[in-house]
Amino acid sequence: MQQLSGSSQAAIPAPTRKKRPPLAWVGQAFFSILGIVVAVILISNLIRQPTLFAQFFISGLQLGFVYAMIALGYTMVYGIVKLINFAHGDVFMVGAFVSYFAVARFRLHQWPLAAFPQISPGLGVVIGSITVILLSMVICSALAVTIERVAYKPLRDAPRIAALITAIGVSFFLEYFGALNFVFSPRFIPYERPFEVVAWYIKDGIHLIRPGEAPPDGAITFSNILVIIMLASILVQIFLQFLVRRTKIGIAMRASSYDKPAARLMGINVDSVISFTFAIGAAFAGLGGVLYAIAYSSIWTQLGILPGLKAFVAAVLGGIGSIPGAFVGALIMGQAEAMTMGYISTPMRDAVAFTILIIVLLIRPTGIFGEPEKEKV
Amino acid sequence: MELGFLLGSIFKIFAILAYLYGLLWVLARPNRWVKLIGVVVAFGVVQLALTDFGGFQVLTNFDSGLLFQACAMTMVALGLNLIYGFNGQFSLGQWGFYGIGAYTAADITYRWVNGDARGLLVVGFGTILGGLALIYIGRWLKRFRGVPVLSSFTLYLIGAILAGTVAVYIGNALNPLFEPLLGTNLNPGVLNSPLALQIVFFLAVVFAGIFAAEVSFLFGLPVLTLGSDYFGIATLGFTIVVNVLMINSDTILPFPEMKGGRGMVGIPKLTTWFWAFFFMMAVIVIMRNLIQSSTGRAIISVREDEVAAKAMGIDIAGSKLMAFVIGSFFAGIGGAVYAHFIGFLSPGTFGFLQSFNPLIIIVFGGLGSMTGTIAASFGWIFFLEGLLRVLLSQMGTEAPTWRFVLYPITLLLLMLIRPQGLLGNIEWGFLKQKTVLPRAQTVVEKPEVVASEA
Numbered sequence: 001m002q003q004l005s006g007s008s009q010a011a012i013p014a015p016t017r018k019k020r021p022p023l024a025w026v027g028q029a030f031f032s033i034l035g036i037v038v039a040v041i042l043i044s045n046l047i048r049q050p051t052l053f054a055q056f057f058i059s060g061l062q063l064g065f066v067y068a069m070i071a072l073g074y075t076m077v078y079g080i081v082k083l084i085n086f087a088h089g090d091v092f093m094v095g096a097f098v099s100y101f102a103v104a105r106f107r108l109h110q111w112p113l114a115a116f117p118q119i120s121p122g123l124g125v126v127i128g129s130i131t132v133i134l135l136s137m138v139i140c141s142a143l144a145v146t147i148e149r150v151a152y153k154p155l156r157d158a159p160r161i162a163a164l165i166t167a168i169g170v171s172f173f174l175e176y177f178g179a180l181n182f183v184f185s186p187r188f189i190p191y192e193r194p195f196e197v198v199a200w201y202i203k204d205g206i207h208l209i210r211p212g213e214a215p216p217d218g219a220i221t222f223s224n225i226l227v228i229i230m231l232a233s234i235l236v237q238i239f240l241q242f243l244v245r246r247t248k249i250g251i252a253m254r255a256s257s258y259d260k261p262a263a264r265l266m267g268i269n270v271d272s273v274i275s276f277t278f279a280i281g282a283a284f285a286g287l288g289g290v291l292y293a294i295a296y297s298s299i300w301t302q303l304g305i306l307p308g309l310k311a312f313v314a315a316v317l318g319g320i321g322s323i324p325g326a327f328v329g330a331l332i333m334g335q336a337e338a339m340t341m342g343y344i345s346t347p348m349r350d351a352v353a354f355t356i357l358i359i360v361l362l363i364r365p366t367g368i369f370g371e372p373e374k375e376k377v
Numbered sequence: 378m379e380l381g382f383l384l385g386s387i388f389k390i391f392a393i394l395a396y397l398y399g400l401l402w403v404l405a406r407p408n409r410w411v412k413l414i415g416v417v418v419a420f421g422v423v424q425l426a427l428t429d430f431g432g433f434q435v436l437t438n439f440d441s442g443l444l445f446q447a448c449a450m451t452m453v454a455l456g457l458n459l460i461y462g463f464n465g466q467f468s469l470g471q472w473g474f475y476g477i478g479a480y481t482a483a484d485i486t487y488r489w490v491n492g493d494a495r496g497l498l499v500v501g502f503g504t505i506l507g508g509l510a511l512i513y514i515g516r517w518l519k520r521f522r523g524v525p526v527l528s529s530f531t532l533y534l535i536g537a538i539l540a541g542t543v544a545v546y547i548g549n550a551l552n553p554l555f556e557p558l559l560g561t562n563l564n565p566g567v568l569n570s571p572l573a574l575q576i577v578f579f580l581a582v583v584f585a586g587i588f589a590a591e592v593s594f595l596f597g598l599p600v601l602t603l604g605s606d607y608f609g610i611a612t613l614g615f616t617i618v619v620n621v622l623m624i625n626s627d628t629i630l631p632f633p634e635m636k637g638g639r640g641m642v643g644i645p646k647l648t649t650w651f652w653a654f655f656f657m658m659a660v661i662v663i664m665r666n667l668i669q670s671s672t673g674r675a676i677i678s679v680r681e682d683e684v685a686a687k688a689m690g691i692d693i694a695g696s697k698l699m700a701f702v703i704g705s706f707f708a709g710i711g712g713a714v715y716a717h718f719i720g721f722l723s724p725g726t727f728g729f730l731q732s733f734n735p736l737i738i739i740v741f742g743g744l745g746s747m748t749g750t751i752a753a754s755f756g757w758i759f760f761l762e763g764l765l766r767v768l769l770s771q772m773g774t775e776a777p778t779w780r781f782v783l784y785p786i787t788l789l790l791l792m793l794i795r796p797q798g799l800l801g802n803i804e805w806g807f808l809k810q811k812t813v814l815p816r817a818q819t820v821v822e823k824p825e826v827v828a829s830e831a
Contacts, residue, residue: 021523021524021525022521022523023518023521023525023528023529023532024524024525024528025528026527026528026531026532027526027527027528027529027531028527028528029531030527030531030534084606084609084610151789151793154793155793155796158796159796160605160606161467161606162792162796164606164609165736165788165792166788166789166793168733168736168785168788169785169786169788169789169792170785170789171785172730172733172781172784172785172788173782173785173786173789175781176778176781176782176784176785177782179778179781180778180779180782186778309613309617312610313610313614316607316610345625345628345629347624347625348621348625348629350617350618350621351617351618351621351622353614354613354614354615354617354618355618357610357611357614358599358600358611358614358615361600361607361611362526362527362530362599362600362602362603363527365603365604365607
């Protein structure tokens with residue numbers, strides 16, 4: 001084998017310097033001008049109104065970190081089974097609804113205080129909220145594994161598009177089945193938070209905003225929700241890095257994504273690895289769903305479509321299959337969307353998200369962190 | 378629940394299928410006169426059924442609405458089948474081109490009946506000049522070898538924008554000539570007579586189709602170079618971008634008459650059975666002739682195996698682009714016909730969720746089967762939109778939602794049980810391939826080539 005590859009390399013003539021294709025400058029100039037215009041607009045706004053810019057930046061951070069949690073599921077599933085799991089956004093929606101029922105109907109977030117009245121209320125709220133989040137994560141994982149077993153597994157050897165259409169079908173099913181009255185109902189539902197929102201403003205130091213008090217002009221405000229979302233997202237990121245790099249199941253995941261038949265020969269149960277991937281991606285989608293609902297405080301059954309799609313865009317932007325790529329891509333997406341909402345108009349946010357996707361795919365199809373695709377014959 | 382209604386609806390669906398079978402059968406006859414008479418009879422039968430004989434009407438208004446909708450859907454679905462079924466490019470952008478066609482044509486006729494010829498002039502000159510610009514830039518680019526796709530895209534885009542700007546100036550300059558002839562709403566002029574309106578409608582539909590095709594050319598040129606599911610996502614993004622632009626058509630785009638998210642009202646209802654039938658037949662015949670030509674075989678070969686097709690000397694990128702542009706042209710025409718039948722356009726009709734309808738139809742009918750697509754379009758509209766909507770709404774307030782629960786379940790079951798669609802690749806009469814092509818199943822066993830043995 002070694003000898004063969006050596007001889008075949010010798011047969012190839014020495015690589016000549018690649019000639020620059022004609023007219024390449026036209027496209028480069030066009031997209032450079034586009035980039036420069038966007039950069040100039042942003043910088044001029046930053047100089048004119050720095051606090052406004054910072055406020056948009058903070059709302060972009062919040063969005064971006066939520067997208068990061070959803071994008072992880074997309075990128076991991078795509079990395080292993082090469083399937084755009086359209087239903088992922090709806091799993092995210094189910095996560096939000098589970099937490100809604102747990103909080104509003106069953107008062108699950110108050111169980112520590114009900115069970116142990118002697119602990120401090122603060123600790124009780126923290127434990128209660130974590131319980132709610134864990135419940136959502138577990139239910140989302142179970143749902144995703146069920147979907148994978150029922151809908152995707154029989155199609156694993158079918159053409160990829162068949163699985164993609166199935167994924168679209170599953171996504172529709174979750175949305176419209178959820179919209180039935182005895183399930184979630186088709187209405188917008190005000191979301192009850194398991195904990196109070198505390199907000200601060202930054203102007204000559206960080207100050208607490210007391211209820212009924214407006215922050216002074218020119219102050220940048222942020223809330224504990226932003227802090228929680230950032231912390232959760234970073235923790236998830238670190239956890240996943242650890243899982244994928246250091247544990248046995250992580251090695252199995254990487255092996256399966258690299259070469260499934262070879263992984264099978266090495267004694268890896270590829271089916272259970274795929275199920276595990278779905279489960280873990282869905283758990284983070286559930287976490288993201290709860291945090292998204294807490295941040296934006298209104299839920300309905302089609303809540304997951306657009307965040308799901310944008311998280312997918314973020315995963316592609318960062319290089320699909322790459323976990324840090326999904327994180328970086330999501331942060332960029334969040335900023336792009338927040339700046340669009342701030343400086344252009346709110347409805348254009350979706351258009352800008354997809355325009356970015358198309359431009360990125362054209363200029364660098366493998367994304368920021370993606371490895372160039374190997375030539376397969 | 379009315380049993381009579383149920384039986385009547387099921388009878389109608391079977392009657393429609395028999396009608397389509399007969400139409401395709403008569404088109405396959407070798408004698409030219411038999412063909413012509415057959416088509417005229419096929420047109421006349423439905424026209425008679427639609428005519429109101431002093432209170433007696435075989436097809437009610439509800440049915441005729443479904444019929445026109447089915448014709449429009451047939452065009453859209455056939456276009457998508459050309460792109461995905463025959464050429465293998467998974468596109469979710471068909472609904473966006475449908476919306477572009479609908480809004481373009483509606484804008485032309487709406488402005489025309491309100492005494493403004495600019496719609497027709499600008500779109501007409503714009504599509505013609507834009508088409509010429511694209512063709513000449515394409516010829517010029519042929520001189521170079523290996524131009525990067527981004528550069529050619531930029532050049533085409535600049536050409537199209539210049540052509541559009543020129544068209545706007547021409548339209549504004551020529552508009553005063555037309556204004557006196559158009560008259561006002563209360564006092565219609567010569568050019569607003571019924572005959573003139575029919576001609577304007579025809580032009581509007583054709584220009585809308587060409588406009589959709591040109592947009593699809595500009596969009597498809599760079600995006601078709603992406604892989605299969607990236608292309609799907611990019612086209613889905615296109616549908617969403619088009620929908621957002623529709624919602625903001627009066628604020629971001631300069632078209633106050635489209636009224637943004639409130640929906641465009643007052644579009645003249647010019648679609649008659651003649652036009653719906655004419656455009657549908659035109660699409661069917663064009664597509665059938667295309668598929669059975671050598672170009673069509675090139676398009677199909679790209680789906681089967683790109684490497685082998687390339688080895689046979691087929692221009693892969695060109696075939697993909699051609700299928701995409703022609704498919705979008707059909708979608709644009711379908712949209713224009715739809716807009717003038719319904720008389721009201723709202724961005725909600727062209728939303729993200731509805732964009733999967735044509736996909737579901739072609740998957741049901743069979744990928745790469747024209748007969749299946751046509752039958753599924755009619756069956757889908759009459760069964761799901763007609764029968765199921767009425768039946769479920771009689772069963773209770775919540776029942777209509779179940780329709781949307783049943784769609785995905787059927788789709789899932791179909792994908793799991795019969796992924797090639799209900800009709801597979803069966804074709805009827807006229808659409809049947811005359812030459813026998815080698816089937817994909819008869820693959821010759823490949824000799825095992827092991828690298829180390831070499």
